[in-house]
Amino acid sequence: MAAFQLRTLHLRSIVDFGQQTDHRLMHRVNRWRPPRWMRWWMLAATRGGDGWLWYLSGIMIAIFGGHNRVRALIAGALAVGVGIALFRKLKRAFGRQRPCALAPHCWAQLLPPDQFSFPSGHTITAFAVAISLGSFYPALLPGLLFCAASVAASRILLGMHFLTDVLAGAAIGGVLGGVASALLG
DSSP: OOOHHHHHHHHHHHHHHHHHHHHHHHHHHHHHHHHHHHHHHHHHHHIIIIHHHHHHHHHOOOOOHHHHHHHHHHHHHHHHHHHHHHHHHHHHHHOOHHHHHSOOOOOOOOOOOOOOOOSSSSHHHHHHHHHHHHHHGGGGGHHHHHHHHHHHHHHHHSSSSSSHHHHHHHHHHHHHHHHHHHHHO
């Protein structure tokens, strides 16, 4: 019993540390006024993460992807589909409020796609696509990872997510992309 209580206390300490770090970063981000080029980049990245960037990537793979295109597209669709189902369940299970619901953001006035924060669905999708497609097309992997990281950063800088939401989303999306490409590779 004592070992269970000690593990629970240790886990609680880790969660508390994560939340404190998230809230400190949120307050810093909310007060920071980035240069105009960064605001445009973050807005474009988050809009790209809404889906059109991934659809465009899929269309380009379908047209120019060679003999791997069908397996790559199925791997990407599988990773994204499982990721969407998973983040919808996790968001309801955790019920974590978004940073923009806790404190106003100084320069971004976007409406969140749903009310819950953990994990970041945009980030799950971004890394699921990047890893699954990048596994079939290694030359594209750096560009895909740059796009995925831009989407992830935008979610924090626009006040939609905490750092831990995005880190969890990147890990989940990366694993899903890796598993899907391994199954179809």
